[in-house]
Amino acid sequence: MDTADRGERIVVLAHGQFPERAKTAVGVLKYADSEVVAVVDRDTAGTVAADHRADLPAVPIVESMAAAPDADQLLIGVAPIGGGFDESWRPDVRTAIERECDVVAGLHYVLSEDEEFVALADEHGVELRDVRTPDPDLGVAEGRSAEVDADVLLTVGTDCSVGKMTVALELVAAARDRGVDACFVPTGQTGIMIAGWGNPIDRVVADFAAGAVEEMLREVGDDHDLLVVEGQGSIVHPAYSAVTCGILHGAMPDALVLCHAAGRAAVHGYESVSLPPVAAYVDLYESLAAPVHETEVVAGALNTGGIDAEGEARAAVADYADALGAPAADVVRFGADAIVDAVVGGE
């Protein structure tokens, strides 16, 4: 497993898609421990990231890698549909390697199999890191994640795309603000790019899904007080529940935060499958986890992005908390305090 050097200087490539369709670039700008020194986007060059979204820092946007300041790493912060490599990016990647930057990508297209890049990277002594490719040394879980000397929190969901990664990242940031040594444990491609390390559990052989989570927890667990594991999918998802279940048992979490999107009634992309009531999710996650490691839904995170009126959004959060029987928040809209109180309130 790669654990990135903290304090690296990063350039993020986001041609043509910044910020709306550059989820990875935005995530890295908001949450990465490393310093982002520039965004490369030919469409918005000359502006700064904060011009486009108030929650982003004033990082300059430049038209090409050639125009970027000194850096240690170029990170591909966009993922075109299909995961291909856009040939218009080739000069930027070439320049990065020639300037002795490592190149990090999460594409289906494997940079470390591109003949030109491999030869150039060899010549300049830099690394081409494809984060979609799982560690080849993974194995089955030993059921030992609970031995780590840290509290383990897992964000679980009622569905895909309800904000489990964002909630985990916001909880880590909020816990750190309170002086808690919290660590984000990524399980998906975007989270891995943001954190600079991690196993993409969705790409791991099914037998090793829990083991790949356990490996991460045991690697970083003793160095922190709180591990916030990024959940994936949903335990009742027609396609992705295997990943969810492997993470639940592999992480052996002490507490769960149940993430949901306000108004979501059916599984995203599987509209014939209705979501069960929130209370049913609480029962399912807790009873499924318990034989391996007792856990509890201690809070809820509601994504109210689809609700314009603030009063309505607050009412939706209150209703969600009632349904859960636990505190809830929209961590992006209203902050993570209510959840952090439930998680680390006593510390």
Next chain:
Amino acid sequence: MDTADRGERIVVLAHGQFPERAKTAVGVLKYADSEVVAVVDRDTAGTVAADHRADLPAVPIVESMAAAPDADQLLIGVAPIGGGFDESWRPDVRTAIERECDVVAGLHYVLSEDEEFVALADEHGVELRDVRTPDPDLGVAEGRSAEVDADVLLTVGTDCSVGKMTVALELVAAARDRGVDACFVPTGQTGIMIAGWGNPIDRVVADFAAGAVEEMLREVGDDHDLLVVEGQGSIVHPAYSAVTCGILHGAMPDALVLCHAAGRAAVHGYESVSLPPVAAYVDLYESLAAPVHETEVVAGALNTGGIDAEGEARAAVADYADALGAPAADVVRFGADAIVDAVVGGE
């Protein structure tokens, strides 16, 4: 996906491990649709399979492939610890290829990457088939398994190694005895070797686990009346639950048979993890499946292999049926009738 030609003549290699440690060889002898014309085992050569186990046919055992009758396929029916290839088998594999037999194996060692075998197979126009290697064209589930024109039954378990494959195979055989067109759907290496086709769900990328099950059901579903899907692991297994969950949601079964081993109190190999009560498994499997496809535990299968006295074994089966609130049987010891009645009784 490979669907084997029925009616092939098969030679099964089982050097030094027949029958006790040759699970695949025994399974193929008992359950395969193809005809086994010989077992290759230098230790028991000169006897017949029925001499060693009363439930096996009188297939001759020969000392080498060179001594075997005409065949279409050599199947490696033993799996040494670690999954390696025993070099003492090389002459048998070489002879098989020279005799224009396909060679089928489920080893970690990949036959189709062995230079000598590849060259020889090319020369003789035969196939080297490694069943551990998943189909490269798998994708995510579409949630459409329930559309197949067949009843779908899934064997689920309280743990690993409780007999889910054997129960599925026995149920198929018993249903066929009653005139039901039943089909075994394999999900693991041994089941795949026995059936001659299938996806090894434990080796599939976690995101595609459910999809790999769905692909099988949609391929064979409309050709049969009853599909009996081989389950894997357990939904509360510390390492393998991802595979179990992917199969549960990918298969969208109409009915479940809960398999258990009498006396098993903790997860095999994870002795600190106690098995929940049987009724808890029923709740978990049913409530986890329901949002995707409603299902019900209609019967139980108890492996009483660890109980010597027949009266005690019958009592254990009766207790298990009581705990389940459903009919139960030890399908190997007492036959599958009680379960088949519950599954296809009305047909």
